[in-house]
Amino acid sequence: MLLTTIAGSLPKPAWLAEPRTLWAPWRLSGAALDEGKRDAVLIALREQEAAGIDVVTDGEQSRQHFVHGFLEHVDGVDFSRRVTIGIRADRYKAEVPTVTGPLRRLRPAHAADVALARAHTTRKLKFTIPGPMTIVDTLADEHYRDRRRLALEFARLINEEAREIAALGLDVLQLDEPAFNVYLDDVATWGIDAPHRAIEGVTCTTAVHICYGYGIQANIDWKATLGGEWRQYEQTFPLLARSRIAQVSLECANSRVPLELLALLEGKDVLVGAVDVASDRIESPDEVAATIRRALAFVPPERLYPCTNCGMVPLTREVARGKLRALAAGAAVVRREVAR
Numbered sequence: 516m517l518l519t520t521i522a523g524s525l526p527k528p529a530w531l532a533e534p535r536t537l538w539a540p541w542r543l544s545g546a547a548l549d550e551g552k553r554d555a556v557l558i559a560l561r562e563q564e565a566a567g568i569d570v571v572t573d574g575e576q577s578r579q580h581f582v583h584g585f586l587e588h589v590d591g592v593d594f595s596r597r598v599t600i601g602i603r604a605d606r607y608k609a610e611v612p613t614v615t616g617p618l619r620r621l622r623p624a625h626a627a628d629v630a631l632a633r634a635h636t637t638r639k640l641k642f643t644i645p646g647p648m649t650i651v652d653t654l655a656d657e658h659y660r661d662r663r664r665l666a667l668e669f670a671r672l673i674n675e676e677a678r679e680i681a682a683l684g685l686d687v688l689q690l691d692e693p694a695f696n697v698y699l700d701d702v703a704t705w706g707i708d709a710p711h712r713a714i715e716g717v718t719c720t721t722a723v724h725i726c727y728g729y730g731i732q733a734n735i736d737w738k739a740t741l742g743g744e745w746r747q748y749e750q751t752f753p754l755l756a757r758s759r760i761a762q763v764s765l766e767c768a769n770s771r772v773p774l775e776l777l778a779l780l781e782g783k784d785v786l787v788g789a790v791d792v793a794s795d796r797i798e799s800p801d802e803v804a805a806t807i808r809r810a811l812a813f814v815p816p817e818r819l820y821p822c823t824n825c826g827m828v829p830l831t832r833e834v835a836r837g838k839l840r841a842l843a844a845g846a847a848v849v850r851r852e853v854a855r
Contacts, residue, residue, distance in 0.1 A: 522827075559572070569638060571640060770824070785810070
């Protein structure tokens with residue numbers, strides 16, 4: 516009950532990549548890079564365990580970019596043809612690869628990452644993969660020229676990957692879909708169909724993460740335009756409640772999301788963001804506990820998983836460690852209260 520987890524990423528060690536930099540280039544190469552990635556995964560696991568996190572991740576330590584880490588293993592995506600486009604409805608610019616032909620998976624993208632993490636933790640293990648809509652929004656397309664068709668093609672490839680890594684002892688597969696909070700009409704027309712194709716036949720628990728983005732300035736500025744209440748979830752939650760996805764990860768801490776919207780997810784496990792990733796201030800356990808208590812008015816304790824709002828890769832490692840400890844301690848406070 517009230518098992519803690521994180522959205523996915525953690526800061527990388529400074530010897531592996533530039534600190535506090537989103538999508539930072541690697542500081543190692545060749546065999547040293549491979550070894551460095553493995554070492555960073557083991558560190559990420561140990562730090563989560565030491566903090567008291569119940570459902571751990573690999574911290575996305577082997578991926579420079581949470582989307583491109585998967586795309587690097589896909590034929591039909593050309594990284595030599597990078598272009599700069601506006602993503603998330605032109606919220607900010609990003610340099611992205613281009614789809615130039617039919618898509619097929621060249622090799623497993625993340626099987627080795629999952630196998631490594633599984634071999635080095637006895638805790639429940641979650642692994643994150645970018646969702647189809649977010650992938651489509653994070654590249655250029657010169658072949659399909661149809662967002663829905665392209666998303667369904669990527670869902671097919673994700674499904675191949677997901678079945679393989681679930682068989683390695685994975686407990687939770689999470690699709691990251693920050694685009695769900697941007698393209699609400701697409702979510703209604705094909706946004707659920709694509710994840711359904713992606714998780715078909717997957718034997719572990721499935722989740723989707725929908726947030727308001729990393730704690731970077733472009734996202735902070737965008738959130739400032741959304742008004743006194745952020746009600747995007749009001750359109751997506753009923754669709755997810757009827758979906759075959761078991762868990763929904765969302766943003767709550769220091770946000771303007773009306774918590775009564777959580778009631779729209781009846782029947783689902785809800786991963787409640789109780790730690791703000793857009794601030795370097797480390798929450799106190801009491802603050803984390805207060806967010807969890809408010810969410811418990813709408814989600815039963817057996818279905819509530821205290822979590823982070825989003826990935827923590829842009830933070831310092833010291834701040835991330837403090838937030839992990841606060842998350843676990845705050846959840847423990849409420850767990851004792853509920854058990855009385």
